[in-house]
Amino acid sequence: MKKIIYLFVATTLLISYSADGSTADLDPIIGIWQLESQTEDGIEITTECERNTALEFFEDGNHTSEIFYLDGVDCLSYTDTSTWENLSGSTYRLDNVAEDEATLIFSENNTVFSFIKTEIISGDTYDFTLTFRKL
Numbered sequence: 001m002k003k004i005i006y007l008f009v010a011t012t013l014l015i016s017y018s019a020d021g022s023t024a025d026l027d028p029i030i031g032i033w034q035l036e037s038q039t040e041d042g043i044e045i046t047t048e049c050e051r052n053t054a055l056e057f058f059e060d061g062n063h064t065s066e067i068f069y070l071d072g073v074d075c076l077s078y079t080d081t082s083t084w085e086n087l088s089g090s091t092y093r094l095d096n097v098a099e100d101e102a103t104l105i106f107s108e109n110n111t112v113f114s115f116i117k118t119e120i121i122s123g124d125t126y127d128f129t130l131t132f133r134k135l
Contacts, residue, residue, distance in 0.1 A: 053077075065081075
């Protein structure tokens with residue numbers, strides 16, 4: 001009997017997710033994204049440790065990140081939560097980043113997004129590109 005109830009609940013949730021069964025009205029950022037690469041001025045700098053970094057964007061405007069990084073020889077991580085907002089088109093605001101806005105470049109049928117972050121350090125300009133793939 002419990003299996004039937006669970007099946008009913010699961011089916012109801014899937015059907016109610018979208019009235020016509022599609023996800024066309026959802027923002028393309030919603031879902032889980034894993035870091036695929038990061039480049040500095042076009043040169044790949046991603047470590048295997050950092051490739052474990054994942055972002056999850058929820059329909060309610062919340063966002064969680066699990067960021068992986070190398071600390072000497074150890075692969076460590078930390079988790080962060082924040083909110084996100086689609087300002088227009090592919091321009092988003094993420095509350096936990098220093099810049100107010102980021103323009104995401106979606107590709108491969110919205111299964112990949114990239115963004116470029118420019119930093120000036122000691123008078124030199126560096127372009128960092130981060131690319132994430134939807135899981």
